[in-house]
Amino acid sequence: MNKPIETLFPQALPPRPHNLFPVWLAAALAALWLIVRDLEISFETLAYGVADMGEYFSRYRQPDFSDLPRYLELMGITLATALWGTVFALVVAFFLSPLAARNLSPHPLVYRAAREALNFMRAMPDLLLALIFVAALGLGPLPGALALGVHTAGFLGKFFAESLERVDQGVYEGVAATGANFPQLVMYAGWPSILREALGYVLYILDRNVRMASVLGLVGAGGIGLALHDTLRMFNYGQSAALILVILSTILIIDYASAWLRQTLN
Amino acid sequence: MTTVSIWRWPTPSGLPPLSAVASLSAVLVAMWLTAPLVEVDFVRLFGSLGKMVAFAGQLFVEPEWEYLPQLLDKMLETIEMTFLATMIALAVSLPLGLLAARNATPHVLVYRLVRDLLSLMRALPDLVWALVFVSAVGLGPLPGVMALAFVTVGFMGKFFAEIIEVVDHKPVEGVAAHGAGWLQVRLFAMLPQALPDFVGTVMYILDHNLRMATILGLVGAGGIGYDLVMSMRLFQYDRLILIALAIYLVVTLLDRLSDRLRSRIIHGTRA
Amino acid sequence: MGDSRYLSRFIKGVIIMSTILIESVFKRFPNGFEALKGVSADIAPGSFTVILGPSGAGKSTLLRLINGLETSTGGSVRIAGETLGKANLRKVRSRVAMVFQQFNLVERLSVATNVLTGRLAHRSWVGSVFYLFRNEDMDIVREVLARVGLTEKAWSRADKLSGGQRQRVGIARALAQRPKVILADEPVASLDPVSSEEIMGLLREICDRDGITVVVNLHQVDVAKRFADRIIGMNSGRVVFDGTPAELSPQALRTIYRREGMEHDNSLDLALAYA
Numbered sequence: 113m114n115k116p117i118e119t120l121f122p123q124a125l126p127p128r129p130h131n132l133f134p135v136w137l138a139a140a141l142a143a144l145w146l147i148v149r150d151l152e153i154s155f156e157t158l159a160y161g162v163a164d165m166g167e168y169f170s171r172y173r174q175p176d177f178s179d180l181p182r183y184l185e186l187m188g189i190t191l192a193t194a195l196w197g198t199v200f201a202l203v204v205a206f207f208l209s210p211l212a213a214r215n216l217s218p219h220p221l222v223y224r225a226a227r228e229a230l231n232f233m234r235a236m237p238d239l240l241l242a243l244i245f246v247a248a249l250g251l252g253p254l255p256g257a258l259a260l261g262v263h264t265a266g267f268l269g270k271f272f273a274e275s276l277e278r279v280d281q282g283v284y285e286g287v288a289a290t291g292a293n294f295p296q297l298v299m300y301a302g303w304p305s306i307l308r309e310a311l312g313y314v315l316y317i318l319d320r321n322v323r324m325a326s327v328l329g330l331v332g333a334g335g336i337g338l339a340l341h342d343t344l345r346m347f348n349y350g351q352s353a354a355l356i357l358v359i360l361s362t363i364l365i366i367d368y369a370s371a372w373l374r375q376t377l378n
Numbered sequence: 379m380t381t382v383s384i385w386r387w388p389t390p391s392g393l394p395p396l397s398a399v400a401s402l403s404a405v406l407v408a409m410w411l412t413a414p415l416v417e418v419d420f421v422r423l424f425g426s427l428g429k430m431v432a433f434a435g436q437l438f439v440e441p442e443w444e445y446l447p448q449l450l451d452k453m454l455e456t457i458e459m460t461f462l463a464t465m466i467a468l469a470v471s472l473p474l475g476l477l478a479a480r481n482a483t484p485h486v487l488v489y490r491l492v493r494d495l496l497s498l499m500r501a502l503p504d505l506v507w508a509l510v511f512v513s514a515v516g517l518g519p520l521p522g523v524m525a526l527a528f529v530t531v532g533f534m535g536k537f538f539a540e541i542i543e544v545v546d547h548k549p550v551e552g553v554a555a556h557g558a559g560w561l562q563v564r565l566f567a568m569l570p571q572a573l574p575d576f577v578g579t580v581m582y583i584l585d586h587n588l589r590m591a592t593i594l595g596l597v598g599a600g601g602i603g604y605d606l607v608m609s610m611r612l613f614q615y616d617r618l619i620l621i622a623l624a625i626y627l628v629v630t631l632l633d634r635l636s637d638r639l640r641s642r643i644i645h646g647t648r649a
Numbered sequence: 650m651g652d653s654r655y656l657s658r659f660i661k662g663v664i665i666m667s668t669i670l671i672e673s674v675f676k677r678f679p680n681g682f683e684a685l686k687g688v689s690a691d692i693a694p695g696s697f698t699v700i701l702g703p704s705g706a707g708k709s710t711l712l713r714l715i716n717g718l719e720t721s722t723g724g725s726v727r728i729a730g731e732t733l734g735k736a737n738l739r740k741v742r743s744r745v746a747m748v749f750q751q752f753n754l755v756e757r758l759s760v761a762t763n764v765l766t767g768r769l770a771h772r773s774w775v776g777s778v779f780y781l782f783r784n785e786d787m788d789i790v791r792e793v794l795a796r797v798g799l800t801e802k803a804w805s806r807a808d809k810l811s812g813g814q815r816q817r818v819g820i821a822r823a824l825a826q827r828p829k830v831i832l833a834d835e836p837v838a839s840l841d842p843v844s845s846e847e848i849m850g851l852l853r854e855i856c857d858r859d860g861i862t863v864v865v866n867l868h869q870v871d872v873a874k875r876f877a878d879r880i881i882g883m884n885s886g887r888v889v890f891d892g893t894p895a896e897l898s899p900q901a902l903r904t905i906y907r908r909e910g911m912e913h914d915n916s917l918d919l920a921l922a923y924a
Contacts, residue, residue, distance in 0.1 A: 144465055147458040151519045151600075158520065168514045192412035199409060235629040239593040239603075240622065243610045248429040253416045286753025286819075289716050290826055291743035291770030299778045300766050304757045327505040330596055331607070334416075337505075341597070344509050356502065356510075363501045385781050388762040390804055392787075394780075 175357055176350030183336065183358045190335035191362070193253045193328065194321035197260025201321075202314055204265035209272035210298040215284065216276055218294055230273070233266030238324055242333040253334030260324060264317050271313045275306040308377055315370040322366050326359050442616040448605075453624050456601040459519050460588045463526035468580060470531050475538025481550075482542050482564055492535070500532025504590045508599040519600030526587050526594070534583055541575040542568055574643045581636035588632055592625050668694040668729055668830055668862045669715060675723030676710050676886075684710040686886040687724070694829070695860040697853060699873040701890075702883035703906050708866040711883070712832045715864070716747045729829065743770035746823030748852075750835035752815040756808035760799060760818050763807050764790045767825030786825075793824040797851060813844030820851060831855065833865040837872070849876050870902060 177183075208226050210216050217223035238259045245255030279302065287301040303310070329337030336359060343351040386392035474492055476482045483489040504525050511521030545568050553567035569576075595603025602621060609617040669692040676685040684707045692698050700708045713719040715726055717738045726733045728741050746767070754763050768786045769777055776782070794800050797817040802810065807818060816836060823831050833852060837845035849865075853876050856863040867873045873880055874894040882890030882897075882905035890901045 140465065144462060147462045151455065151458055151462070151523070153520050153523070157515060165514060188412075189415045192415040195408060195412055196416050196418065199405065231630060231633065232626070234633070235626045236622070237589055237593050237625065239596060240606060240610075240625070243607065244430075244433065247610070248426045248433055249422065250426075254418060254423070257416050257418075280751075280753075282749060282751050282753040283755055285718055286747075286749060286822075287755065287766050287769070289718060289742060289747035289749075289753075290767050290822065291739045291741075292766065293739060293769075293774055295774045295778050296766075296769045299780070300758070300762075300769065301755055304755050307757060323503040327503050330505065340506065341509065344513055347513075356506065359503075359506065360498075360501050364497070367497065367501070384783055385776065386784055386787060387780055388759065388765050388782060388787075388790075 171349040172353040172356070174350050175353035176348075177354045179351065180354070180358075183339070183355055186329075186336040186339055187326075187358050187362055189253050190325045190329075190337075191322060193257045193333075193335055194260065194318060194325040196257035197264065197321050197325065198314065198318045200257065200261030201263075201265040201268050201317060204261070205268035205272050208265070209269045209276060210294075210302055212269060212273040213276035213302075215279075215281060216294075216298065216302060226269075227273075230266045230269040233262050234270065235266075236263060238263035239328070239331055242328050242331045246332045251332045251334070253328075256325060256328040256333030256335060259328070259333065260321050264321060268313060268317055272306070272310055275309045275313075276302050279305045311377055312374055315374060319366060319370055322363060326363075436615050437619050437622075439616045439619065441620045442614070445617050445620060449602075449620055449624055452595075452602040452605055453628060455519060456591045456603075457588070457628065459523050459526065459594070459601055460584065460591045463523045463530060463591075464580065464584050464587050466523070466527040467530035467534050467583075470527075471534035471538055474531065474535040475542060476564055476568075478535055478539035479542035480539075481545070481547075482568055484560070493539070496532050496535040496539075498532070500529055500536065502529070504529045505594065505597060508594050508597050512598050517598040517600075522591065522594040522599030522601060525599060526590060530583055530587060533586075534579065537579045537583075538572070538576065541572045541579065545571045577643055578640045581639055585629075585632055585636050589629060592629070668692055669864070670727040671711070671715070671724070672727070673724040674711070674714060674721045674726060676707070676714065676719060677722045684886055685714075685721070688883075688886070688888055689724075690881055690888060690891070692862060692864060694862050695856065696862055697856045697876065697878045698862075698864045698881060699877035699879070700864065700866045700881045700883060701870065701873050701905060702868065704868060705885070706883040706905075707886040708883055709834055712747075712834050712864065712866055715830075716745050716832055717742060718747070739770060743826060744828050745830045745832060746826045746828035748816070748819045748823050748831060748833040748836050750838045752812075752819045752839075754807040754815055754818055754822075757806065759804050759806055760794070760810070760821075761787075761790050761803045763818055764793060764821045764825050767822040770826070789825050789827075790821075793821040796824060796855075797821045811844075812840050813847060816840060816844070816848050817851070820848070820855070824855065828861060830862040830864065833863065835866050835868070838868070845872070852876070870897075873897075 208230060211218070211222050212226035212230055214223055217226065241259035241262055242256055245258050249255040249258070283305055284297060284301045287297055292300065325335050325337075327335075327337040329335040329339065330341050332338070336355060340352060340355045340359070343355060387394045389395055474496065477484070477488050478492040478496060480489060483492070507525035507528055508522055511524045515521050515524070549571065550563060550567040554563050558566065591601045591603075592606070593601075593603045595601040595605065596607050598604065602625065605617070606621050606625075609615075609621060669690075671688060671690045671692075673687045673689050674685050675683070675687055677683050688707070688711060700711065702708050710719055714721050715728070715733075717733055728745060731737055731741065733741055755766070762780070765782055765786060768782065768789065772782070772786070790803070791800070794803055797820055799814060799817050799821065802814065807815065810818065819836075820831075831852070836852070837848050840848065849872060852863050852865060855861055865876075874897060877894055880890065880892060880894055880897055881888055882901065884905055884907060889904045890897070892901075
C-alpha cells in the first residue's frame with residue numbers, strides 16, 4: 113500500500129526551472145545591510161528615537177488655532193499655486209504630447225525632441241526649479257506655480273503621449289484617410305479617444321501639486337510651507353500641530369473630491 | 379428675428395455642449411479669482427526673462443571639479459536612502475496591502491481601519507514628515523529615510539490593495555476549494571497574479587522616492603539636497619551645475635530603466 | 650519590348666480617363682515581406698471593381714497605397730492624372746475616401762461628428778480644431794445620414810451602435826467627403842450576412858447613383874460575383890485574373906486561391922462552395 117510514488121508514476125517531472133528569487137532576495141538583503149552601514153544609521157539612535165517618539169509627539173497634543181485665519185489664507189495661496197501650476201502644465205502638455213506620441217508625431221526628429229524636452233522637465237526637481245525661479249522673479253507664489261507647472265508638464269506630457277500611443281492605429285487612419293491634417297488628426301482622433309484617461313491624469317497631478325505646493329514655501333515660493341518650517345524651528349509645537357492639521361484636512365478633502373470626481377466621470 | 383449664423387458646433391442645437399462650457403468656465407473663473415493670491419503679474423514675468431537668461435548664462439562656468447568626490451558621496455547617499463526607504467516600505471506594505479484589499483481582508487472593519495490609516499499616512503507630503511522627524515531624531519539621513527518610508531507605505535499599501543482587488547477570482551476559488559488555509563490562499567493564489575503589477579508599482583515608487591530624496595536635504599534630512607540649496611544660496615554656480623547635472627543623469631537613468639522594465643512586464647516577456 | 654505594352658496601357662488610360670492608374674507597383678515592408686510584386690491596373694471612373702484573393706494576397710496593401718496610407722517601394726499610382734506623392738497626399742485623400750474593415754470610427758464622438766470628420770480636408774484647421782463647422786457641412790451630414798438610414802442615430806455615440814450601423818457611419822463619413830473614389834477594405838468581413846448584404850447593396854447604389862468609382866476588397870467569391878462590374882484576382886502580390894464576373898471560371902478561381910507549395914487548399918474549397 114505504501115508503494116513509493118516513483119513506482120506508481122515512473123515518469124519523472126521535467127527538471128524544475130531555476131528560480132532566481134532567493135538569489136535576488138539575498139542580494140537585496142546584503143545591499144540593505146551595506147546601505148545601513150554606509151549611512152551610519154545607528155540602531156541605538158533609532159531605538160532611542162522611537163522610545164522618545166511617544167513623548168515627542170505628545171508635544172503636538174494641543175493645537176494652537178489662534179492664528180487660524182492666517183493659516184487658512186496661506187492654505188488658500190497654496191491651493192491657488194497648485195491650480196495655476198496644474199493649468200500651466202496642462203497647456204504645455206496639451207501642445208507637446210501629440211508631438212511626443214510616436215504614432216502621431218509628424219517626424220521622428222520632432223518626436224525625439226519633444227520626448228527629450230519632457231524628460232528634461234521631469235528630471236528637474238520642482239524645488240530646484242522653484243529656487244531658480246525665486247532667484248529670477250523674487251519671493252512669492254508665482255515662481256512656485258511656475259516651478260510646479262514646468263515640472264509636472266513633463267509628467268502630464270509623458271502620460272498623455274503614452275495614452276495617445278495606445279489608441280488603436282485604425283482610429284488615426286480613419287481620420288487621416290479623409291485628408292485631415294496634423295492638428296485636425298490630434299483634435300478628432302487623438303484627444304476624444306483619451307479624454308477620460310487624460311482627465312484622470314490631470315486630477316492626479318492636481319492632487320500631487322497641492323501636496324508639493326504646501327512645501328514650496330521652504331524655498332520662499334509662497335504658501336503654507338514656510339510657516340510650518342518657522343514654527344517647527346521655534347519649537348512652537350501648538351502652532352505646528354494646527355498648521356499640520358490644516359494641511360492634512362485640506363489634502364484629505366481634495367483626495368476625496370478627486371476620487372469622487374473620477375468615479376462620476378467613469 | 380432670426381440670427382443667421384454660418385458657424386455651428388456638432389450638437390443638436392448648434393451650440394457647444396453645456397458640460398464643456400461649464401467646466402471650462404469654472405476653471406477660468408477659479409483662475410481669475412485666484413490670480414491675486416498667486417500674484418500673477420505678466421509684466422513681472424516677462425521682465426524677469428532677462429534675469430532668467432542671465433542666470434542660465436551664469437550656469438555655464440567651469441565646473442568645480444574638486445567637488446566631484448563629495449558629489450559622488452552625496453549622490454550615493456541619496457540613492458541609498460531611496461533604496462532603503464523603498465525596501466522598508468515594501469516589507470510593511472505587503473501585509474498592509476492584503477489587509478486593505480476588499481477581497482483579502484479578514485474583516486470589513488480591518489479593511490476600513492487600514493484604508494484610513496494608509497490615507498492618513500500619505501496625506502502629508504514627505505517634506506513635512508522630514509521636518510517633523512528631523513526635529514525628533516536630529517539631522518542626517520535617518521529622518522529622511524523614515525519620512526520617505528512612512529509616506530511610501532501610505533501609497534504602496536493603497537496601490538497593492540487596489541491591485542489585489544482586481545485579481546482574477548477563479549484561481550483563488552480553485553486553491554481555496556482544495557482546502558488551502560487563509561494565508562495559503564493569499565500567498566499562492568492572489569500574490570502570484572498580482573506580482574507583475576506589484577513590480578511596476580515598486581518601480582514607479584522607486585522613481586518617485588529618488589526625486590524626493592534629492593530634495594530632502596533641504597530640511598537637513600540627508601542626501602544631495604542640502605548641497606544643492608547651499609550652492610544656490612551662496613551663488614556657487616560652478617558647484618550647482620555639477621549637482622543639477624548629476625540629479626538629471628541619475629533620475630533619467632532610473633526613469634529609462636523603469637520604463638523598460640514596465641513595458642517588458644506588460645508585454646509578458648520576462649528576463 | 651515592354652514599352653509598347655505600357656504605352657498602349659497609358660493611351661488606353663487616357664482615352665477612357667481612368668480615375669486610378671496603377672503602374673507596376675512594388676511594396677516591400679521593412680521586415681522584408683514583399684506584399685506587392687509589380688501590380689498594374691487601371692480603374693475606370695464610375696465602375697464597381699472588386700479585388701478578390703486569399704488573405705495575404707496584397708489586396709489590402711494595394712488599397713492602402715491608393716489612399717497613401719502606405720508608400721510604394723516602386724512604381725506609381727495616379728489618381729485622375731495626378732501622381733500620388735507626399736506633396737499632394739492630403740488633396741488626393743480628400744477625393745479618395747476609405748471605408749475600413751474595423752470601421753475605424755472615433756468611438757467617443759457622436760455619429761454626426763464622426764461624419765463631419767469627412768469634411769475636415771475642406772476646412773481650414775483654425776475653425777475645425779475648435780469643432781466649428783459651417784452650416785453647409787451640417788446639411789451634408791443630414792443628407793448622407795439619410796442616405797445610409799441613420800438619421801435618428803445622429804447624436805448617439807459611435808460606440809453605442811451595432812457593427813452594421815457603424816459601417817454605415819463609415820460609409821457616411823466617406824460620402825461626406827464628396828469623393829470621386831471610395832475604397833473599401835474588406836468592408837463586410839466583420840459583419841453578419843444580413844448586414845453584409847445591406848452594406849454591399851449600399852456601396853453598389855452609391856456607385857450607380859452618384860457615379861462614384863468604388864473599389865472593394867473581398868475574399869467572398871459569391872459576394873464579388875453578384876456586385877462587381879469587374880473582378881481583379883490577386884495572389885501573393887500579383888494580379889492573376891482581370892475580367893468580368895462571368896469570366897470568373899472555376900479554373901480562374903483555382904489560380905486566385907492557389908497557395909504556394911500546397912496542392913490542395915481549404916480556402917479554395919470554401920471559395921468554390923460559396924461560388
